[in-house]
Amino acid sequence: MxxxxxxxxxxxxxxxxxxxxxxxxDDSVGKLWSLCYNCNSQLPKKDLENNNMVCxxxxxxxxxxxxxxxxxxxxxxxxxxxxxxxxxxxxxxFVDTKPYYKRQEEAKNKTGLDEAVITGVxxxxxxxxxxxxxxxxxxxGSMGSVVGEKVTRxxxxxxxxxxxxxxxxxxxxxxxxxxxxxxMQMAKTSCAVARLNEAKLLYITVLCEPTFGGVTASFGxxxxxxxxxxxxxxxxxxxxxxxxxxxxxxxxDFQTAEYLLKYGQIDLIVERKEMKEKLSxxxxxxxxNRERNL
Amino acid sequence: xxxxxxxxxILDFEKPIYIMQEKIEELKKISMxxxxxxxxxxxxxxxxxQEYKKELYDNLEPYQKLQIARHPSxxxxxxxxxxxxxxxxxxxxxxxxxxxxxxxGGVARIGGMPVMLIGTVKGKTTKENLECNFGMPQPQGxxxxxxxxxxxxxxxxxxxxxxxxxxxxxxxxxxETGQGIAIAVNLKQMAKxxxxxxxxxxxxxxxxxxxxxxxxxxxxxxxxxxYTVISPEGCASILWRxxxxxKTAANxxxxxxxxxxxxxxxxxxxxxxxxxxxxxxxxxASTLKEALLKALEEFKxxxxxxxxxxxxxxxxxxxxxxx
Numbered sequence: 001m002x003x004x005x006x007x008x009x010x011x012x013x014x015x016x017x018x019x020x021x022x023x024x025x026d027d028s029v030g031k032l033w034s035l036c037y038n039c040n041s042q043l044p045k046k047d048l049e050n051n052n053m054v055c056x057x058x059x060x061x062x063x064x065x066x067x068x069x070x071x072x073x074x075x076x077x078x079x080x081x082x083x084x085x086x087x088x089x090x091x092x093x094f095v096d097t098k099p100y101y102k103r104q105e106e107a108k109n110k111t112g113l114d115e116a117v118i119t120g121v122x123x124x125x126x127x128x129x130x131x132x133x134x135x136x137x138x139x140x141g142s143m144g145s146v147v148g149e150k151v152t153r154x155x156x157x158x159x160x161x162x163x164x165x166x167x168x169x170x171x172x173x174x175x176x177x178x179x180x181x182x183x184m185q186m187a188k189t190s191c192a193v194a195r196l197n198e199a200k201l202l203y204i205t206v207l208c209e210p211t212f213g214g215v216t217a218s219f220g221x222x223x224x225x226x227x228x229x230x231x232x233x234x235x236x237x238x239x240x241x242x243x244x245x246x247x248x249x250x251x252x253d254f255q256t257a258e259y260l261l262k263y264g265q266i267d268l269i270v271e272r273k274e275m276k277e278k279l280s281x282x283x284x285x286x287x288x289n290r291e292r293n294l
Numbered sequence: 295x296x297x298x299x300x301x302x303x304i305l306d307f308e309k310p311i312y313i314m315q316e317k318i319e320e321l322k323k324i325s326m327x328x329x330x331x332x333x334x335x336x337x338x339x340x341x342x343x344q345e346y347k348k349e350l351y352d353n354l355e356p357y358q359k360l361q362i363a364r365h366p367s368x369x370x371x372x373x374x375x376x377x378x379x380x381x382x383x384x385x386x387x388x389x390x391x392x393x394x395x396x397x398x399g400g401v402a403r404i405g406g407m408p409v410m411l412i413g414t415v416k417g418k419t420t421k422e423n424l425e426c427n428f429g430m431p432q433p434q435g436x437x438x439x440x441x442x443x444x445x446x447x448x449x450x451x452x453x454x455x456x457x458x459x460x461x462x463x464x465x466x467x468x469x470e471t472g473q474g475i476a477i478a479v480n481l482k483q484m485a486k487x488x489x490x491x492x493x494x495x496x497x498x499x500x501x502x503x504x505x506x507x508x509x510x511x512x513x514x515x516x517x518x519x520x521y522t523v524i525s526p527e528g529c530a531s532i533l534w535r536x537x538x539x540x541k542t543a544a545n546x547x548x549x550x551x552x553x554x555x556x557x558x559x560x561x562x563x564x565x566x567x568x569x570x571x572x573x574x575x576x577x578x579a580s581t582l583k584e585a586l587l588k589a590l591e592e593f594k595x596x597x598x599x600x601x602x603x604x605x606x607x608x609x610x611x612x613x614x615x616x617x
Contacts, residue, residue, distance in 0.1 A: 265472050
């Protein structure tokens with residue numbers, strides 16, 4: 001390896017590290033400026049926020065939290081949160097390098113959320129929908145008992161109110177700290193989708209950056225319509241696990257929304273700024289003939 | 295048993311038993327050769343060995359159980375088919391170009407009852423393992439299973455699944471053809487089946503790859519098998535950033551049969567022969583068969599709606615939270 005190679009490699013690694021710690025960049029650059037780690041542009045934070053957290057230069061979609069997402073799709077003032085009272089416990093008294101309950105506290109303080117999903121009912125252009133919106137910042141959006149329970153309950157609300165259901169996913173997968181209990185949430189939420197199917201209620205999933213593991217392998221990919229938000233990475237196994245298993249490098253676009261579309265795994269890719277409009281149209285086209293159909 | 299089958303690979307924690315047994319053999323040989331009577335000594339040693347064995351196998355650490363669950367001679371799907379069924383006709387393929395050998399299934403007769411028997415397949419030799427991809431299914435395997443589930447549902451055949459897998463295969467083609475979707479669809483469609491579904495975790499029950507065959511009315515597990523959201527090695531490398539912490543992770547993940555029973559993740563634990571299923575596969579199969587027939591009896595005469603509601607409510611109730 002020449003010295004220039006070494007420098008290049010180091011630069012690459014630093015870039016990679018920045019990529020993995022998007023939030024930290026925000027903090028380090030300060031409150032007024034943000035750095036797009038895709039095109040490296042310095043962006044006034046206000047511009048970025050006014051552009052739905054999408055880089056105005058390269059169209060890179062920054063990760064956004066559950067509350068921001070709800071604001072983007074639900075008509076103003078229509079969202080009513082459900083099941084906020086369901087809170088996490090530490091059933092297995094799990095300790096890795098930190099106790100699970102400590103991690104839960106930290107996640108709460110960091111995000112101001114009680115868990116990795118917000119559920120409720122809102123309107124999209126006046127059409128009532130049940131919503132489950134995940135937040136990656138809360139323990140990597142992982143699904144444990146609370147996420148599974150809230151998602152299942154909001155689907156039951158959709159069933160009871162006979163309204164469409166939309167799930168926005170952003171998750172590293174099942175939550176390891178609840179072990180098999182987390183695994184069972186995959187079964188629980190999928191069984192709830194079965195009931196939506198039987199009632200012929202529209203269920204749309206919007207897979208956001210990133211969606212992996214147990215959420216991909218359960219309610220995340222069971223939508224009648226599957227949308228990927230632009231730039232999202234979606235998969236079952238993580239990139240590193242696959243590379244270690246097959247002992248070869250993966251193509252750079254592997255598991256991107258575009259890649260999945262090419263292989264027929266999703267219905268469409270939607271940019272953040274068009275999300276509400278597309279959802280609204282899909283709901284309206286699917287509900288118009290529904291009454292006659294029942 | 296160890297003494298009768300030397301070919302069985304001894305696990306590290308079993309070495310003391312092996313050494314004791316060698317001592318006994320030696321003493322027997324000396325006694326034969328020299329015509330001296332060591333019978334009382336031999337008897338004492340044998341008694342001690344038995345006591346030690348009971349003590350050891352009754353108090354295995356989670357990681358030791360995991361080693362038994364992964365034992366290369368552990369009975370596999372083929373063994374259970376041979377020992378448990380009077381008849382088995384394999385049904386192949388996903389009808390879309392693939393016959394994944396990591397999942398096999400077919401119509402079988404067990405104790406006179408026709409059933410659909412489906413399971414993940416692990417090989418015992420390298421050749422077999424290459425063929426069945428070490429028991430790690432591709433999406434096409436789950437789709438074949440789903441085809442057979444729905445077939446069974448149409449013809450009123452109760453479904454039995456035997457699960458022993460390190461997980462669904464993490465590969466390029468698997469991702470391109472929808473590994474996550476294939477599992478998700480199985481979870482959802484299993485909820486809709488009109489017939490009783492009984493699952494047994496016979497060895498490794500790792501992650502969604504295992505659950506994709508186990509959304510069932512009754513989930514049973516063999517005594518030393520384990521069931522978890524992620525392999526202890528995978529968990530250790532993520533949470534401890536060190537795969538060598540697998541033992542610690544195995545403890546933390548509460549993967550053993552008795553732990554799972556406590557949280558209602560499994561409904562019943564099936565006893566294994568002393569030392570593990572691989573010491574007596576035939577005995578294991580007959581115990582398993584008995585448990586399966588009993589489980590089928592439980593759901594006999596239930597209507598499709600009752601079975602579906604039972605399955606839904608069973609999984610609906612799982613999870614621990616405060617409100």
